[in-house]
Amino acid sequence: MDINIEESRTADRRDAPIGVFDSGVGGLTVVREIMRNLPEERIVYFGDTARVPYGSKSQENVIRFSEQIIHFLQTQDVKAIVVACNTASALALDAVEQELDIPIVGVIGPGARMAVESTKNKRVGVIGTESTIRSRTYDRFIQALDSEIVVFGKACPLFVPLVEEGWLKDSVTEEVARRYLSELLRKDIDTLILGCTHYPLIRSLIEKLAGDQVHLVNPAYETAQELGRLLERMNLQNTGEHNAGREMYQFYVSDAAEKFGEFANSILPYDVTRARKINIEEY
């Protein structure tokens, strides 16, 4: 019997998981969108909880951390990688992309493209961590697509700890958001990018303050869409045929696995029974 090795290899690759990584728990909002939009895809998630947050770290360190994580994900035989962290997408994607022989998607590109499609008055706001905003990566991506668009960035360093405290629909969080957003809203923006993976968890509060005139862009959702198109184009979509008996979702962290599990269960449409801790510095 003849076996078409090329085809069987492609079939194997289709069954392989997607590697998703973030500096901590925030990337789970991207995992959530992949689960919802690409339900047959298996996922290996790594959250760098020992070294979170990346937002205050140098580019050099963020690149080094990203390389270690990609090495780990490759040991899990992933077919594609999603950088579900705005800071790592901003600071490390260019550097790591060159070394890889599998596709890699960051959250900045898909978010920027949707913002360009969405804006009518060509005035776009971006909120994120200090490092994402300082890097002006969204600005560069957007202006490469349409140089007439003006981008206004605002760092919101208290949002992540507020979300991690669980104060999602809360008067303190609302007051903090009002302060952070007021400056941006005075700029007459019609589109606002939620440029940090934690922010979709306070989306309704941001939406309320931003008003109907401002369209919110969630890069987590756009990234899941982009990943879907990419897998289709490369014939790497999982059909689900061989998923039976395989672990669909695996979660790894570099520290404090229990705490991660709690947070994961509060936001995912899936019961995370186990997060495994690894020593990421060995990779």
Place this chain on the structure above:
Amino acid sequence: MDINIEESRTADRRDAPIGVFDSGVGGLTVVREIMRNLPEERIVYFGDTARVPYGSKSQENVIRFSEQIIHFLQTQDVKAIVVACNTASALALDAVEQELDIPIVGVIGPGARMAVESTKNKRVGVIGTESTIRSRTYDRFIQALDSEIVVFGKACPLFVPLVEEGWLKDSVTEEVARRYLSELLRKDIDTLILGCTHYPLIRSLIEKLAGDQVHLVNPAYETAQELGRLLERMNLQNTGEHNAGREMYQFYVSDAAEKFGEFANSILPYDVTRARKINIEEY
């Protein structure tokens, strides 16, 4: 000419600096107290800004990080070490103390001793990071001194980002503090330990909410006092005679040295012109 080598060595040791370390910038409140209270002592400070915060990390990692930092400080020939980080004092001091041939002081012991001296009704509150509170180290230190004292702990994870945002005298910070403290204040405590190095920077706000009935203990101040007594006892006090021409204060960080300098200058009675970045994982 006879030289008394033993004596000359002791004299050299007296001129050596104190090593102080913290997970980031918070330990500068301890540096500030040492500068004020022991003005002839030279200081080498290390802030682990690449791996901050320790509060959410496991004991295993906090011990490993502390060991690396102590190795670095020893290359700077320090005569004593101050662990100016509540989390590292809580989780790592016992483990690292055994390996060292120079004295080491944490912030928990001095803070706990002052709380025991201060309380009349034997009801003491402690506020700190999640990890410090979860470890119950202040409780153990206090109860070892007086087992009748009841200790009430409360984790305040938003205080550090609020302080780092510079919102020190602020309505949002006050509302957050009111929520965190209300539970403790209902316990009828008469003493409250500021169990995280950032908290002295919002001391006046905490004082206002806690009221006159509650005595605040600042472990940073108590630690500087303890260090002074220890140096005296071991005949290691710097007389200041040989300080001329020597660098009094040196600052090292593991990441983002510029940002560190700004924060340092906002709280120290000294102009930090330079913070040097080192790769702490090499130690």
